[in-house]
Amino acid sequence: MPSIKTNKQLLSLPLNIGLLILCLLLLLFDGIGFFNPIKSVAHSIGVNITNDSSRTIDSVFKTTDVFKDRKETLEKVEQLEEENLILRSENTKLYTNLKELEIIKEQNTFTNQAETIPATVTSYIPDKFGHVLINKGSMDNVKVGDALIIKNFLLGEIVEVNRINSIARLINSPDTIISAISMENNAKGVIKGDFSIGLVMNEIPRGSTINVGESVITSSENEILQKGLVVGEVVEVNDNDSLTTKSAVLKIIPDLKNLDEVFILSIERNVE
Numbered sequence: 694m695p696s697i698k699t700n701k702q703l704l705s706l707p708l709n710i711g712l713l714i715l716c717l718l719l720l721l722f723d724g725i726g727f728f729n730p731i732k733s734v735a736h737s738i739g740v741n742i743t744n745d746s747s748r749t750i751d752s753v754f755k756t757t758d759v760f761k762d763r764k765e766t767l768e769k770v771e772q773l774e775e776e777n778l779i780l781r782s783e784n785t786k787l788y789t790n791l792k793e794l795e796i797i798k799e800q801n802t803f804t805n806q807a808e809t810i811p812a813t814v815t816s817y818i819p820d821k822f823g824h825v826l827i828n829k830g831s832m833d834n835v836k837v838g839d840a841l842i843i844k845n846f847l848l849g850e851i852v853e854v855n856r857i858n859s860i861a862r863l864i865n866s867p868d869t870i871i872s873a874i875s876m877e878n879n880a881k882g883v884i885k886g887d888f889s890i891g892l893v894m895n896e897i898p899r900g901s902t903i904n905v906g907e908s909v910i911t912s913s914e915n916e917i918l919q920k921g922l923v924v925g926e927v928v929e930v931n932d933n934d935s936l937t938t939k940s941a942v943l944k945i946i947p948d949l950k951n952l953d954e955v956f957i958l959s960i961e962r963n964v965e
Contacts, residue, residue, distance in 0.1 A: 823866035838917035872914035892943035
């Protein structure tokens with residue numbers, strides 16, 4: 694056994710000497726700069742890897758900033774759209790208020806003294822389509838020809854009066870004939886009721902201008918009805934070159950199918 698150990702030691706001796714010689718050679722070559730090119734390439738690879746990693750990280754941060762900026766931009770756009778809707782709503786409300794003031798101004802140019810009588814529609818008359826029963830009559834100073842209104846809108850006309858109640862014909866009845874004028878362009882015409890479409894304004898001179906969206910009011914040419922009551926809003930203009938006049942379709946603003954609280958505009962008439 695001792696001899697075997699001695700042999701192993703003898704075998705490992707040349708190997709150790711060889712490793713020592715290799716290390717000395719490596720140190721010698723490194724001293725004279727033999728490995729400098731290899732070191733330069735390795736250093737360049739290391740630097741490139743580091744630079745690429747840095748650029749990648751910068752790119753990630755820049756991308757994150759882009760998404761952040763886009764989110765903030767979208768939030769600002771949504772906020773601006775919401776503010777725009779609010780402003781448009783307020784503008785529409787203001788325009789409506791101004792139009793109502795104009796209508797009231799027109800309505801106040803009555804040629805006769807008028808009394809506004811609050812009333813209630815008690816029922817729709819089945820055998821008289823387009824007619825309603827009102828809970829006010831002659832004892833409340835209601836007269837035939839008085840206007841049935843709500844706010845500034847004309848709903849109909851009193852056609853029959855009893856002591857405690859009366860009957861009104863609504864303006865969409867085919868028996869309705871009203872002289873009217875448009876508010877913006879002063880186009881004159883005659884309005885007739887139509888159950889299917891609402892109201893039709895006929896006999897408008899071809900030289901007159903009337904536009905969709907205009908309000909139409911009663912004119913001073915009516916024998917009984919006061920001037921300035923809103924009849925409807927123009928939704929369609931029919932201008933046929935083969936006709937001497939043109940016409941317009943009007944939308945009735947109040948819901949005539951669900952009338953409840955209304956007013957009777959009773960005017961003082963000269964009785965001979």
